[in-house]
Amino acid sequence: AQTVTQSQPEMSVQEAETVTLSCTYDTSESDYYLFWYKQPPSRQMILVIRQEAYKQQNATENRFSVNFQKAAKSFSLKISDSQLGDAAMYFCAYRVNTGTASKLTFGTGTRLQVTL
Amino acid sequence: GAVVSQHPSWVICKSGTSVKIECRSLDFQATTMFWYRQFPKQSLMLMATSNEGSKATYEQGVEKDKFLINHASLTLSTLTVTSAHPEDSSFYICSARIGRANYGYTFGSGTRLTVV
Numbered sequence: 001a002q003t004v005t006q007s008q009p010e011m012s013v014q015e016a017e018t019v020t021l022s023c024t025y026d027t028s029e030s031d032y033y034l035f036w037y038k039q040p041p042s043r044q045m046i047l048v049i050r051q052e053a054y055k056q057q058n059a060t061e062n063r064f065s066v067n068f069q070k071a072a073k074s075f076s077l078k079i080s081d082s083q084l085g086d087a088a089m090y091f092c093a094y095r096v097n098t099g100t101a102s103k104l105t106f107g108t109g110t111r112l113q114v115t116l
Numbered sequence: 117g118a119v120v121s122q123h124p125s126w127v128i129c130k131s132g133t134s135v136k137i138e139c140r141s142l143d144f145q146a147t148t149m150f151w152y153r154q155f156p157k158q159s160l161m162l163m164a165t166s167n168e169g170s171k172a173t174y175e176q177g178v179e180k181d182k183f184l185i186n187h188a189s190l191t192l193s194t195l196t197v198t199s200a201h202p203e204d205s206s207f208y209i210c211s212a213r214i215g216r217a218n219y220g221y222t223f224g225s226g227t228r229l230t231v232v
Contacts, residue, residue, distance in 0.1 A: 035220055043207065045160075045223035091159060102213055103150060104221060106159045 002027045004094050006107035013082045014115050020067075021077045021110045023092030031097040034068070034075045035104070040088040048090070051075065053097075079112075087114040118144045118214045122224025129200055129231055137195045137227045139210035145190035146212035150221070151183075154207040166193050200231040 003026045013019035025034070036048040051059045051068050058066050063083075067076045079086055092107040119142040129135050139149060147168050152160040166172040166187035174180050182204075184196040197204050210224040 043154075043209075043226045045209065045211070047220045047222075050220050102148065103162055103165055104211075105162075108159045111157075 004107035008110045010111045012113040018080045023075045029096045033095045035093040036077045037091045038088045118222045120224040126228040134198045141191045149193040150211040152209045202231045
């Protein structure tokens with residue numbers, strides 16, 4: 001069974017600084033997708049960034065980037081120039097790339113605090 | 117963008133009664149919807165996967181007779197919590213896969229259920 005592990009229950013970063021959230025996963029598949037989702041206090045799940053396992057290049061979305069290490073099964077999220085609005089729960093998620101087994105498996109989450 | 121509208125956003129019901137939660141895809145057809153349950157400060161746990169026109173697939177440990185899922189059309193999936201008890205109090209979230217491309221998933225805004 002696939003598992004997703006986020007070893008940091010809570011993280012804190014000062015505004016304008018950079019923070020990295022860790023995620024590791026366990027799978028025997030070679031073709032899969034990885035995601036980072038943000039859940040602010042409103043509890044609405046928001047897609048932050050996604051990475052296809054077959055791509056070697058790390059995904060980036062503005063201030064958000066990932067460090068995808070396929071051999072190590074690691075998928076960390078770097079937030080640059082942190083803003084107060086980045087404060088939220090962040091969930092790492094995995095999905096195997098087969099047509100029927102399209103469900104997401106979530107990690108336990110990391111609560112990010114952004115301080116002034 | 118692809119939007120899933122979830123209603124109600126919160127509901128309080130008495131023990132023994134049933135509650136229905138609706139999720140509608142507003143601008144796309146959702147052949148598959150996922151229902152999650154989230155306890156406070158915890159991750160999303162997949163309850164079931166519903167496919168339009170067929171029976172839902174429930175995750176291990178989820179009571180099919182308690183959590184009835186109906187996906188009668190390409191734009192509507194419902195979760196009915198039958199004979200609700202206080203331990204069913206939780207945050208329920210629906211999600212739909214966005215098309216065939218792996219752009220991720222879009223989530224409803226969630227329903228907070230309190231059973232008294």
